[in-house]
Amino acid sequence: MTLRLRTPTDPERTRILYLARYAPDDPVYEMKAEGIASGYSEYHFNLFKELQGIGYRVASSSKPYAAWLAGGNVDYVFSLLNRMPIRNPEIFVSSLCEYQRLPYLGAPPNIRALAEDKYLSKLTFKSLGLPVAAGAAYAVGAPLDPPDFAGPYFVKDRFGAASEGITPDSLQETWEGAAAIVRRLHAEGREALVEEYCPGLDVTVPVIGHEPYLILGHVAPQSDQIGHILTEDLKLDDHLGNCLIDVGATAAPIADDVARLWRGLGPIDYFRVDYRWDPETGRRTVLEINICCYFGRQGALALAGSRWGFSRRDLLAHVVEYSLARQVSFRDQYRWIV
Structure with a gap:
C-alpha cells in the first residue's frame, strides 16, 4: 500500500517559531548544556535542526513569552513547551496563539487540557464507549x-x-x-x-492527522519492572526502548477506539493512545491520550512510521503542513461579541 504524506512546496516561505525548554535561544543557535531531564537538550536541539533541514525559516526560543511576541512575525508556532511551573501549562502557548489567530502545533486548548487531566480524560473516554480502568x-x-x-x-x-x-x-x-x-x-x-491495575503490557498507538487520520502502528515500550509498568526513570533514560508489536485481533477494536476519539476530540495534528493490553486474553484498557508526544528518532512515532517507509523528517514535515492546512480556514469566523 502506497500512502503519501504532505510535503511543503515552498518551505522557505513559512516562518516558524520553535519553542522548547532546551531550545536554542536566538541568536545563539547551539545545543544547550543538559538539564535535569536526561536527553531533552539533545532532543530539542535535534528537532530544531530537523525543521531547518526541511527548509523552514526557523526562529527559536526557550522562553514562553516568545509566543506573545510572535504575532505578525511568524506564520506558525511549533511548541514543545508543555511543562511549566504554573497550573495547566499545556494550554499557555496555544491560548496565546488563539488570541493572535496564529496557527500552532497540537490541538485546541480545551482538548490539550482534557488530555493532560488523566481523570477527566478517563471519564471522557468512558462516555465515548472506550474501555477504561x-x-x-x-x-x-x-x-x-x-x-x-x-x-x-x-x-x-x-x-x-x-x-x-x-x-x-x-x-x-x-x-x-x-x-x-x-x-x-x-x-x-x-x-x-x-x-x-490492569495486567499485561503497555502498548501505544501513534496517530497522525491525515485524511482524516492514519494509525501508524502498535508499539510496546519495554519495561523490566514488576507488572511491566513504565516508571519515570525508564521514560527519561529509555535504555530499553520500544518495539513494534502485533496485537492480532485487538487491532480492529483499537481502530474503532481511535475513530471514536477522533470524532469526539479531533482533529489533532498527531497523538498517541496509550493502552494496557493483555496478550493472553486480548483485553485492552485505554490509559490516556498524549498530544504532542515524543518525536525522537527512537520514539514510538518514528518507529511506527518507519514501517510505512517514513523518516522522522517526513513525519515532521507532514505534521506541520497538515497543522497549517487545518487551521487556515476557520480563523476569520472569530470576532469580538462584547
Missing part, C-alpha cells in the same frame, strides 16, 4: 477514603507527563499501601489518580 481522583487535602474497586492499585500524578513521579512502588496490592503513595504525591503538591 476504574479510577478515583484525590485532590491535595481530600480524605483518603478507599475507592469503590479492589486492588491491586496503580497510583500516579493526575497531571503527570513522561511517567513523572511513577516508581516501582506506584503499584500496590493494598489500599493502605496505595494511600501511602497518595500521601507522598500530596506532600509534593500533586493531585493523585488511583487506578485499578
Whole structure:
C-alpha cells in the first residue's frame, strides 16, 4: 500500500517559531548544556535542526513569552513547551496563539487540557464507549477514603507527563499501601489518580492527522519492572526502548477506539493512545491520550512510521503542513461579541 504524506512546496516561505525548554535561544543557535531531564537538550536541539533541514525559516526560543511576541512575525508556532511551573501549562502557548489567530502545533486548548487531566480524560473516554480502568481522583487535602474497586492499585500524578513521579512502588496490592503513595504525591503538591491495575503490557498507538487520520502502528515500550509498568526513570533514560508489536485481533477494536476519539476530540495534528493490553486474553484498557508526544528518532512515532517507509523528517514535515492546512480556514469566523 502506497500512502503519501504532505510535503511543503515552498518551505522557505513559512516562518516558524520553535519553542522548547532546551531550545536554542536566538541568536545563539547551539545545543544547550543538559538539564535535569536526561536527553531533552539533545532532543530539542535535534528537532530544531530537523525543521531547518526541511527548509523552514526557523526562529527559536526557550522562553514562553516568545509566543506573545510572535504575532505578525511568524506564520506558525511549533511548541514543545508543555511543562511549566504554573497550573495547566499545556494550554499557555496555544491560548496565546488563539488570541493572535496564529496557527500552532497540537490541538485546541480545551482538548490539550482534557488530555493532560488523566481523570477527566478517563471519564471522557468512558462516555465515548472506550474501555477504561476504574479510577478515583484525590485532590491535595481530600480524605483518603478507599475507592469503590479492589486492588491491586496503580497510583500516579493526575497531571503527570513522561511517567513523572511513577516508581516501582506506584503499584500496590493494598489500599493502605496505595494511600501511602497518595500521601507522598500530596506532600509534593500533586493531585493523585488511583487506578485499578490492569495486567499485561503497555502498548501505544501513534496517530497522525491525515485524511482524516492514519494509525501508524502498535508499539510496546519495554519495561523490566514488576507488572511491566513504565516508571519515570525508564521514560527519561529509555535504555530499553520500544518495539513494534502485533496485537492480532485487538487491532480492529483499537481502530474503532481511535475513530471514536477522533470524532469526539479531533482533529489533532498527531497523538498517541496509550493502552494496557493483555496478550493472553486480548483485553485492552485505554490509559490516556498524549498530544504532542515524543518525536525522537527512537520514539514510538518514528518507529511506527518507519514501517510505512517514513523518516522522522517526513513525519515532521507532514505534521506541520497538515497543522497549517487545518487551521487556515476557520480563523476569520472569530470576532469580538462584547
